[in-house]
Amino acid sequence: MLTSTVENYLKALLMLSNQGEKRVSTGDLAKSLGVTPGSATSMIKTLAEAGLANHKPHYGVLLTDEGRTLAVHVVRRHRIIELFLVNILEMEWDEVHVEAEQLEHVVSDEVIARMDKLLEYPTIDPHGDPIPSADGTFIERPVHQLSQCEEGQRVQVARISDQNSSFLKFAESHGLTPGATIEVQRRNEHADSITLQSNEEEITLGFTAANRIEVELVG
Amino acid sequence: MLTSTVENYLKALLMLSNQGEKRVSTGDLAKSLGVTPGSATSMIKTLAEAGLANHKPHYGVLLTDEGRTLAVHVVRRHRIIELFLVNILEMEWDEVHVEAEQLEHVVSDEVIARMDKLLEYPTIDPHGDPIPSADGTFIERPVHQLSQCEEGQRVQVARISDQNSSFLKFAESHGLTPGATIEVQRRNEHADSITLQSNEEEITLGFTAANRIEVELVG
DNA sequence: CACTCCTTTTTGATTAATCAAAAATTATAC
DNA sequence: GTATAATTTTTGATTAATCAAAAAGGAGTG
Ligand SMILES: [Mn+2]
Ligand SMILES: [Mn+2]
Ligand SMILES: [Mn+2]
Ligand SMILES: [Mn+2]
Numbered sequence: 001m002l003t004s005t006v007e008n009y010l011k012a013l014l015m016l017s018n019q020g021e022k023r024v025s026t027g028d029l030a031k032s033l034g035v036t037p038g039s040a041t042s043m044i045k046t047l048a049e050a051g052l053a054n055h056k057p058h059y060g061v062l063l064t065d066e067g068r069t070l071a072v073h074v075v076r077r078h079r080i081i082e083l084f085l086v087n088i089l090e091m092e093w094d095e096v097h098v099e100a101e102q103l104e105h106v107v108s109d110e111v112i113a114r115m116d117k118l119l120e121y122p123t124i125d126p127h128g129d130p131i132p133s134a135d136g137t138f139i140e141r142p143v144h145q146l147s148q149c150e151e152g153q154r155v156q157v158a159r160i161s162d163q164n165s166s167f168l169k170f171a172e173s174h175g176l177t178p179g180a181t182i183e184v185q186r187r188n189e190h191a192d193s194i195t196l197q198s199n200e201e202e203i204t205l206g207f208t209a210a211n212r213i214e215v216e217l218v219g
Numbered sequence: 220m221l222t223s224t225v226e227n228y229l230k231a232l233l234m235l236s237n238q239g240e241k242r243v244s245t246g247d248l249a250k251s252l253g254v255t256p257g258s259a260t261s262m263i264k265t266l267a268e269a270g271l272a273n274h275k276p277h278y279g280v281l282l283t284d285e286g287r288t289l290a291v292h293v294v295r296r297h298r299i300i301e302l303f304l305v306n307i308l309e310m311e312w313d314e315v316h317v318e319a320e321q322l323e324h325v326v327s328d329e330v331i332a333r334m335d336k337l338l339e340y341p342t343i344d345p346h347g348d349p350i351p352s353a354d355g356t357f358i359e360r361p362v363h364q365l366s367q368c369e370e371g372q373r374v375q376v377a378r379i380s381d382q383n384s385s386f387l388k389f390a391e392s393h394g395l396t397p398g399a400t401i402e403v404q405r406r407n408e409h410a411d412s413i414t415l416q417s418n419e420e421e422i423t424l425g426f427t428a429a430n431r432i433e434v435e436l437v438g
Numbered sequence: 439c440a441c442t443c444c445t446t447t448t449t450g451a452t453t454a455a456t457c458a459a460a461a462a463t464t465a466t467a468c
Numbered sequence: 469g470t471a472t473a474a475t476t477t478t479t480g481a482t483t484a485a486t487c488a489a490a491a492a493g494g495a496g497t498g
Binding site for chain 4: 025026042
């Protein structure tokens with residue numbers, strides 16, 4: 001059985017490699033997990049020895065097919081749990097990530113299967129992220145960054161790529177939740193900001209914030 | 220924060236001290252957790268240093284009030300989770316113990332509170348065990364062992380004090396679940412057995428098995 | 439009170455995960 | 469092409485939890 005720590009490293013590698021192409025640097029991996037580079041190096045070796053990752057010293061690390069499959073299943077558990085917590089236990093969307101971060105390592109396949117059924121085989125989590133299917137299929141919807149949308153464009157919020165609780169609370173309070181339709185009013189490259197019409201209300205975001213919101217173009 | 224291991228030791232101590240009176244021996248504690256006596260001794264010291272237990276070397280260990288409170292909350296989490304898995308996720312009563320043994324260490328108070336509400340503040344778990352209340356109240360119903368009931372006695376199953384999956388399956392298949400009413404037909408001290416009428420069916424149990432079934436006397 | 443038996447504790451090692459700080463390596467700049 | 473900066477790896481220590489086996493302690497028997 002894999003330890004929680006190993007599962008967290010696998011998941012981080014999957015996310016950082018952007019679902020499979022480019023090698024991940026030790027430093028990025030360490031930063032994303034909040035450990036020192038030395039700790040990351042040491043775990044990378046462990047993963048490589050277990051056949052879960054491929055390590056080219058000084059040039060980065062990449063999951064093997066086996067490692068990727070395991071990582072995708074951790075992500076599946078994480079997202080099903082998040083949706084379960086929101087839809088069944090009626091928790092807030094900004095608090096379920098932290099909870100799922102722990103639960104993903106201990107819930108059995110049986111429990112996940114039951115949650116999946118109760119939720120009627122969902123494909124999207126509370127933050128708009130796709131839920132990998134039980135057979136390991138994991139597809140990213142092609143989406144655009146809100147920060148790069150043009151003036152006058154009508155778009156639909158697809159996902160929020162930031163799990164920070166206070167950012168999520170902020171987004172929700174301005175109607176920026178998956179599925180919401182908004183319109184880009186103004187875009188000011190110099191001011192580093194974009195102004196939106198959402199929920200009868202006008203709101204201006206800096207590009208950094210707008211970067212965390214991904215959208216789909218509407219009609 | 221307490222580690223899972225510490226929580227498991229606290230819970231074992233609570234159970235073995237029969238809710239608070241007698242000292243627990245290192246050997247019994249080790250056996251109940253499946254570790255060597257040396258491991259138990261070492262953890263007992265850790266608990267004593269943390270003020271969670273009181274250790275009299277060579278004479279046993281007992282939880283302090285603080286340790287007991289923590290242990291009771293672990294038991295509360297365990298039993299709410301078990302009931303949740305059975306009632307909401309429709310899992311079998313013989314598989315939820317193993318699951319809860321892991322989940323009890325990671326679910327937040329928030330999640331427990333939500334489950335508690337959804338279950339309408341239950342007081343008994345799927346095996347008939349009492350669920351301690353949020354304020355730490357933990358009362359055992361006074362019950363009798365089925366093995367000591369007299370012939371002709373009508374009783375109601377109160378709890379099954381064995382979490383073994385196959386024993387639970389067996390009990391269920393003969394209608395021996397909490398709430399069921401049964402009648403003692405015969406009792407044979409020499410044969411070490413007791414015969415019951417349950418569910419239109421007659422069934423004979425050895426005293427060892429009957430010991431694991433606790434009952435309440437019926438009018 | 440000495441001997442034996444059983445239990446408990448101690449000792450010494452091991453494993454997983456981590457950090458701080460030193461050493462090595464790669465990339466970049468002159 | 470050597471010096472410098474940044475990143476990565478290595479080294480040595482630490483913590484929690486465990487085990488096997490040796491040492492110590494307690495209780496009962498004669
Ligand atoms: Mn996690
Ligand atoms: Mn999510
Ligand atoms: Mn447990
Ligand atoms: Mn139970």
